[in-house]
Amino acid sequence: MSKTIDVTELILRDAHQSLMATRMALEDMVPACEDIDNAGYWSVECWGGATYDACIRFLNEDPWERLRTFRKLLPNSRLQMLLRGQNLLGYRHYQDEVVDRFVEKSAENGMDVFRVFDALNDIRNVRQSIKAVKKAGKHAQGTICYTVSPLHTVTGFVEMAEQLLDLGCDSICIKDMAALLKPQPAYDIVKGIKQACGQDVRVHVHVHATTGVTMVSLMKAIEAGADCVDTAISSLSLGPGHNPTESFVEMLEGTPYKAELDKSRLLKIKDHFATIRPRYQEFLSNITGVETEIFDSQIPGGMISNMESQLKQQGAGDKVREVLAEVPNVRKDAGYAPLVTPSSQIVGTQAVFNVMMGKYKVLTGEFADLMLGYYGATIGERNPEVIALANKHAKKDPIRCRPADLLKPEWEELRASTLALKGCDGSDEDVLTYAMFPQVAPKFFSTRAEGPKNLGKDPDAKPAADGAPAGKGPVSTTVTYDVKLNGKTTKVTVAPA
């Protein structure tokens, strides 16, 4: 008897977020939905902060409408989302009522499984959303952000799993957003959770592929008892993305484990996204191989390329390795926060500032907040000198309480502001969109009626930017033409000025 290992398919959320800057339009996903729905996945991840953001910022798509479409087209599937605890899908803490309403509306629109995490692994920041998920009768998955530091231990991660289960979570996810989870710790943590919390506790493992070791980590996690793993269909896998679903299925053959997925459906899904992928060429990550330097910098793969292009824009492309070396220092000062949205951006940007302008000469507001406790507690003590600088810079005192405890009720005010916006449809969903992205929502509401914008392009229609256009503009070498002028053919040589 072999144990069936469940699979969560990432193609509709994290795969295109990691590989093509979250730009995939809903209409490019729709044709694959029937095969996805019937391939035998345990769940289909399809919603999260970046997809929500990209919908309203770039695609003129209502993210709630996208969710409802998935619900219709994937009737047999558990729909899964990634929720940033008290941050929901935004970049600040929300007052508990907003959390409750967001979860309630997501459930109402079709969400089944809520993977809830906090960037700092501060359990207080996921409490309210887990409570809300349970209240809605949905699956609450408590999430441990995996990271490596002198303070992070297997025991610590196991204790966090126990705390998450105490909050009522239906399952535990080990979330390795930067492909740092090596085979042995993968084995040890899963084993530890199963031993401490019981063999029946479902353990899901989410890994990226960037460092080239995590397929092995999945195998070892399974040998330790993991129940479900996350993969992405091969045509949108690897690099800063994930391990390929089809390879995962094949890998288990002959072992005491099996994945019960329909291979012919997988092939169809693969073929579909293989045709879609080149349409988004301009957004594709330029990391295609592996990057093991991440084990030192810990920066998620997707972020390195962001950082590189930021630095290049500032004419400091040569500083990339210096910045990567500074990241671990900043992280240490910040109490060894895991690096995941938003802490990865906060720490990464501060590292850039430190390299460009001198160590802590300039502090970003977000980094000051992180140092002062406004994102929550960190596992390690934060550097008191930097806290003092942050205090001075932000003119705020350090806090120790749950950050959301400082917030006043805000729903009614958010609602009033939203209703005043042109194009707002008066729904709570619109209020939530405004609450998440107050800078972007007003424009989105005003253009929503124009309908979705697909940023994909026919790859055969060569973009003008790709080399000099043929026969246009100034010549770049000496060319001789036969030119008819007033009925007479003359040899004309044209040379660059």
Next chain:
Amino acid sequence: MSKTIDVTELILRDAHQSLMATRMALEDMVPACEDIDNAGYWSVECWGGATYDACIRFLNEDPWERLRTFRKLLPNSRLQMLLRGQNLLGYRHYQDEVVDRFVEKSAENGMDVFRVFDALNDIRNVRQSIKAVKKAGKHAQGTICYTVSPLHTVTGFVEMAEQLLDLGCDSICIKDMAALLKPQPAYDIVKGIKQACGQDVRVHVHVHATTGVTMVSLMKAIEAGADCVDTAISSLSLGPGHNPTESFVEMLEGTPYKAELDKSRLLKIKDHFATIRPRYQEFLSNITGVETEIFDSQIPGGMISNMESQLKQQGAGDKVREVLAEVPNVRKDAGYAPLVTPSSQIVGTQAVFNVMMGKYKVLTGEFADLMLGYYGATIGERNPEVIALANKHAKKDPIRCRPADLLKPEWEELRASTLALKGCDGSDEDVLTYAMFPQVAPKFFSTRAEGPKNLGKDPDAKPAADGAPAGKGPVSTTVTYDVKLNGKTTKVTVAPA
């Protein structure tokens, strides 16, 4: 106490063979040699049939000079080559004296480790070369070509290992040229060999990365007792190539195994080949992700793209999947031969013929020979009807003996023919070059004095093939120029005819 796992670095042979059509020039390898030599590898694979072929066919490089250069630049390293048993580096069987002389000369020029295989796993075809390697006092590695069929079993592979050791081999290699080796059989075969032949027998594992499962297979092979694995530095890894060296090192951290490689040297090697890679853009494999359909067709990754381009040239690009489906049928008729050079080409080409012209309407000479036993014995019975066709087509009788037993002494004749060639330097090495590649050697000898040709190109100098060249050749749109003609500037409009 953790066990040290040895590593063979493939960058100088199989990595660029698999990823850039074996085109890398020696001068692009030289700057990395010091780091390679001191990184701590067990051996450095650097020579084989395709590199030898590419040297004389494309690079105007003497392969023996390349070997001597490696010997000089890698004084601390075991140099390793891949040898096709009685085929040496060519595509036919050679008489034993040629085998002896080839091995002797290779050893004399600096080769240390000879990985000897036969495409059909016919032990009689590796006997002479293994004997010659032992006589030269070098390391003879007996090789099992891994493949999957109803007749191939763990027991069968273990028995082959025993036979190879009986021939005097110093180690055993499990060679998985098509990335078919899944974790469980990897474990079972290594375990089986260790149990049957003794724990002290060195087992090396060579896998490609194409299917995305073989990093896990390496882990399981190690858990079963494997001593050495083959990897390639990350900047020339994955796709139809191999698992990345740096990832392999990281993967073992915390396990009862370790790889003692110098990570800072690895980073330098990586950086070097990362700058070299784009110079060979036009030769780069277009497979970058994983291909799990190989588990059905069994065709090595590199060959699929070859086959695709062959079919496209014949205007039959739409027949690829049909051909891939025909390969297993042809292979069954041929007694379940493993698919590796040259059997992969022979079976693949026959599958193309079957699809294009009707089942066995046309037989290639090589396929007829394969069916008639002229390449050796296969594990399964060959289809008698196809043997009859081959018999009729080739006008030769089937044989059961070792193919080389039918050959008459040929060295003196080869030597005489070689000495008659313009540019031949009279050395035995030249005779061997002519013996291996009689079609190519004469031209190579005649141009050798011109020195090596580097096919790499500055990636920033946009190749002319990439879209129409700017300002060169016929215009493709209407363009208006200011042209000075006899001192007078005139507006001239040039339009495509």
